[in-house]
Amino acid sequence: MKKILFTLFVIMSLTACSDDEIASPEIGLTEPDGGYTIDKMQWLRIQPEVKNANDATFSWSLEGEEIASTANLVYVFAEAGTYNLEFKAKNAGGENSKTFAITVNDKTYLNKITQVFDYFPAPGQSVNKFPTATEDDTSESMRVKAQTALKAGNLISLGGFGGYVVFGFDHTVINKEGNDFSVLGNAFTNGAEPGIIMVSYDANGNGKADDEWYEIAGSEHSKSTTIKNYEITYYKPETEPTNASEPNYIRWTDNQEQTGYIAKNRFNTQSYFPLWKGETITLKGTLLTSNLVQQGFWMTPPYEWGYADNWPNTDAKTQINLDWAVDKDGKAVQLQGIDFVKVYTANLAGNSVTGEASTEVSGFTDLNLVLNK
Template sequence: MKKILFTLSVILSLTACSDDEIASPEIGLTEPDGGYTIDKMQWLRIQPEVKNANDATFSWSLEGEEIAATANLVYVFAEAGTYNLEFKAKNAGGENAKIFSVTVNEKTYLNKITQVFDFLPAPGQSVNKLPAAIDKDTDKATKDTDETMRVKAETSLTSNSMVSLGGFGGYVVFGFDHTVVNKEGNDFIVKSNALATWAEPGTIMVSYDANGNGKADDEWYEIAGSEYNKETTIKNYEMTYYKPETEPTNASEPNYIRWTDNQGQTGYISKNSFNRQAYYPVWKGATITFKGTFLKSNIAGSGNSWSNLPYEWGYSDNWANTNEKAQINIDWAVDKDGNAVKLQGIDFVKVYTSNRAEGGWLGEVSTEVSGFTDLNLP
């Protein structure tokens, strides 16, 4: 890449104006000595003060190519180097521009989950086991809470161990030590334990740190996989689980944890003889409600033979980690209205179980997460 160094800011005034004419925009921004400096895969944020900005339009260009049409710039560089960045403000009175030098430093990052922001599984056969939860105070431990379970999930996922999200809606929210840049082609994999004939698909949501506070509290976008526009898919689905008053004493119980949904349906999660612990998150209250996109499962079988075949593309715990169909493209993201969005990169990922299904002795379909790979890191 050709490097262009600029040591002086350049202000262009294309139109002079008299006292009774509209004044052209005035860009007030002091460039740091030597220009701006940022590490690659970290957000560069520039907020110019523009006077006479009424009815003005704005443009940011990188090496002559427009990258934004906003007053403020939020941009992430994928590669180290020195860049020419130009900001223009234009109204009926004229146009002003300012040119900056931006130095992007090389940086090495971890290719893994580095933080868990939230964790709440729906009832399921591996809940309270992956990770383990403590129900009652003892001499050696204290009953778990939302925060202690978040820390346990973080400990598991930052060490490439597994967490279970339970039945429909159970989720985990995590992040990284860098921004996952949206490059050409597929960008990341959410690692799982998917098998060729037993998928437990999870819907993937992505977000970027728009407000710059380092928290996963910005707008979320859904990765619109192969099932997104199918007639069997239900958007804005809600499911409520009810904590049983007592645990069953028999080896298995088909009518174990009751659920209802916003489609007028009700049913139960079964308890099986292979997992005897409580399936309802022991640190939560009498009911839990989850919301999201419901996907009709491919579950089929009877007796000892069951399968839940994967969807074509766009989900976690759907294809084996080594299969190209497990890879996710950030360009598949859509907003809450289903409109495609173009994200420069993402900082946060949310995964939740997409299905409400059981496979006999195999139990309920429950998404598992065991890690993350940024396909754009070496």
């Protein structure tokens, strides 16, 4: 009887092993005739269908060097040429692979801003002037005006703290070794009006700036005086002041239980509140302590590195390294490249003589194209 039970146990065990056998991954992907073709500095996206992919690991290798460990590939090439790309899928049942031919075409790109996705300035002395706004303007018409100005290399003003612009290019700015780009402004010696730089790449492939944003963590990012998650609300004045200068012009309150005003000065007499916005404006971001000081005259020395409109455009310290990017939790991220940039005014400071600190943007330089790499 014991022998019979033992024999049945062995048979049942073998049957269970057979039923639970793990099948190796099957890679299903129709390769285009002649292989994949892409222009350099544009995203290559490959989405293979993998059967039996439970608990599988993946690997993409370019010329024998692993470039990704995800099921789908999003990759950008810096140089034209012909490449061999291998995809592997592996689980406990085995491993399968598929090799593709990749042809990367050369292409010439514009080294400038080619599109503005959003323009939303805070109140400021150059708002409604750069670019010019009227009572008939809308958010869309002002976006177009900002785009026209930046495509021509003309400056736009972002106003006081939090005012921003979002723009893009006709190519992906690649994260290479060393510095990658510069955002141009109108800073001069001891005349900095720093803006924080945010970057993003087209992760979902829809061509819109609606993916995750990463902050370029400049020299002030980790200082105890820097306020993260700062929020400010500006209130449109009921009437414009009759005096040439008015220190208590546009009132603001913030989430630090503080209140104050944007001053009006005699050099700019138009309304400082964006004419196409409502009665209040609320903006958010990281607030940096301003360097604004008075030494016989008002001056704003620059921060050390990592900001827009902080150093003169000809200074190498305008250059930004994509390796400085961090996520919303302050954790460093490794980006292959970027498609979108957001710049917003980082300071809340000013006076009734020279006005508020307001970041200006006049252009963008991709150092890949400058150096022809």
